[in-house]
Each structure stands twice: as C-alpha cells, then as structure tokens.
Amino acid sequence: EELFEAYGIRYLTASRIAEMGFTANTLLDMKEEELDDMMNSLSHIFRWDLLVGERYGIKAAIRAERRRLLEADDRRHHLHSTDHALLDALSHQGLSEEQVVQHSEKDQLGRAGSGDTAGTSWGAQQQRKKHRHRHHITAMKGAATEEDEEDEEEVEEMRRQREHPFIVTEPGEVARGKKNGLDYLFHLYDQCRDFLLQVQSLAKERGEKCPTKVTNQVFRYAKKAGASYINKPKMRHYVHCYALHCLDEHASNALRKSFKERGENVGAWRQACYHPLVTIAGRRAGWDIDAIFNAHPRLCIWYVPTKLRQLCHAHRHSSASAASSASTSTSAPTAHHLELP
Numbered sequence: 001e002e003l004f005e006a007y008g009i010r011y012l013t014a015s016r017i018a019e020m021g022f023t024a025n026t027l028l029d030m031k032e033e034e035l036d037d038m039m040n041s042l043s044h045i046f047r048w049d050l051l052v053g054e055r056y057g058i059k060a061a062i063r064a065e066r067r068r069l070l071e072a073d074d075r076r077h078h079l080h081s082t083d084h085a086l087l088d089a090l091s092h093q094g095l096s097e098e099q100v101v102q103h104s105e106k107d108q109l110g111r112a113g114s115g116d117t118a119g120t121s122w123g124a125q126q127q128r129k130k131h132r133h134r135h136h137i138t139a140m141k142g143a144a145t146e147e148d149e150e151d152e153e154e155v156e157e158m159r160r161q162r163e164h165p166f167i168v169t170e171p172g173e174v175a176r177g178k179k180n181g182l183d184y185l186f187h188l189y190d191q192c193r194d195f196l197l198q199v200q201s202l203a204k205e206r207g208e209k210c211p212t213k214v215t216n217q218v219f220r221y222a223k224k225a226g227a228s229y230i231n232k233p234k235m236r237h238y239v240h241c242y243a244l245h246c247l248d249e250h251a252s253n254a255l256r257k258s259f260k261e262r263g264e265n266v267g268a269w270r271q272a273c274y275h276p277l278v279t280i281a282g283r284r285a286g287w288d289i290d291a292i293f294n295a296h297p298r299l300c301i302w303y304v305p306t307k308l309r310q311l312c313h314a315h316r317h318s319s320a321s322a323a324s325s326a327s328t329s330t331s332a333p334t335a336h337h338l339e340l341p
Helices: 011-019 024-028 032-045 052-093 097-114 122-141 146-160 182-206 216-224 232-237 239-247 249-262 266-272 274-285 289-295 306-330
Strands: none
Touching (some): 024 052, 032 052, 182 216, 182 239, 216 232, 232 239, 239 249, 239 266, 239 306, 249 274, 274 289, 274 306
C-alpha cells in the first residue's frame, strides 16, 4: 500500500496484486515487460479493470522507489568513504577534523590560483572530481527526507530487536520487570488513533491532504510529540492481535488466559491470533477481511496485514472448491423414461 500510496493506485488494486503473490521487492526486480504481463494477468484472473492512470502509476511508483533505494545506497557509501578518509588523515597527521578539511580546501584553492597543473597529483584531481560530482548530485536530488531516514532507523531497530518487548498477560494484569503487558500493547493502538486525529485536524487547518489511515506521517508526529516508543514496525507487527481484541474481546481474553497458564511467549500468542480472525471473517463476510476492517470504527484506520489477507483468501478458495466438489458428487444425472401407451 505504501509503495503505491501517492500514485493514484486504488486500494483494491493493490490488494489484488498482493493476493496474486507479488511483494514490493518482487515488483522492484521485475522488467517492464514483466510488469505488463502482471497487469494483464490481473485483468484476466480477477476480471479487474485497471484504469489507464493506474497502469502508468504502477510503473512510476516502482521507478521512484528504485531511485530512492539507489540514493540511499549512494548516501551510505559516501558517508562510509568520508569517515574512512577523515580517520586516515587524523591518524597520519595528528590534526583535528576541521584542520584537515581547511587544509584540503586551501590546498585546492592554491593549486587552482597558481595554474600549475603539471604539479597537481592524480589523487588530488580525483578528489576534486568527486567533490564536484557530490555537489552536483546534492543540487539535483536534494538532501535525504525525514521519512527515508526514519524508515532506515525503523528497519535497523527491527533488526536489533532480538526478542519481543511484551509478555503474555491476562486482562487487567500488570506486567512485572522490564517488559510490558498486552493491555499496554492495545493501549498503544488507541494512542495512535488519537495521534491520527491530531494529524487530521492539523492537515485540515493547513489545507493539506488529510490521511485516513495510520501512515508514516502519524508515526513522525508521535515521535515529535515525545511518544518515541510508538514506531511502525512494532505497531504493524501486532495489528491482527489488536483486531481480534476489537472484534471478539471474549475470545481474545480466553486466548490470553490459556497462553498465560501454559507459560507460552508472546510470539506463539501472536501466531495463534490468526486462526480466530479467519474464522470471524468466514462467518461474517465470506472471508472478506478488508470489509470487516473498514466497517469497524477502530480498525478502519489500519492496513490489513498481508498474511491475514492471504490466509482468508486461501480459506475462501478451499471452501469454494470443497463446495463445488460436494455439489457435483451429490447431484447424479437422472434419466426420465416415457411410457408409450
């Protein structure tokens, strides 16, 4: 959803692409011809009429994401090489970083003013070329946006996180130690809703585009407001658990109690929350989990997790195939004989 968010792609179109098994990384690695085949398959398999703007928007979004990833790699490579160069200069000359930079600039200005190109070393020429190229890239592309930097920080934080920050607790139970309980986890989702309302009111006052779901803009606003404990990886990781809590609180509490009694960790509890949600989706809306999320006042602001949508899609197909096979086996052809007088 975030890949196509700013390119006019309908939410159901992105959902159909995800149901076909395509991920953002898969789309980024595909060629133009393969993208055309994917969109044609989407039209044939799901009978989905793609708008003309959506066809161009899909390709434009993929090209923009590729450029962003390349720019991020260039920035990391530049920072890495610059740090190494400064450390090397400091270790060999014993100067401060500011003195090294000033000495390099004075040396370049002196060589440019003297006009003695014969005495210029090949290494200095390469340094000047890199310096000019770096300024040109900065002028053309601009500095890194806050959203890119925050996404990188969140990815690094998710990689560093080696264990779950929560423990399984019963309703009303206060967690002990450094980890928080599940009541606190569900409270974070209510806080995100409050932050979304604040972002929406500010956007309306400024006449800007108003977000309808919890996006990066909401997470940035929460961080600026001092709620740095609210971040996208953590909140997206447990969305389906919060959905079960909202849709069937009795079943959610019973599941928490049973896992607490068995001493299970929060990872096992998180996986167990998928099955009751699939059952609810099959009983209420024919496994249309998106319709259930959109109809609930507290869930409509959250994106449906991809795994949950895939599970519902698989159960819908399996039930449809089972029903068709049962109908064909029960209905046997009957022959009607006419008796002549």
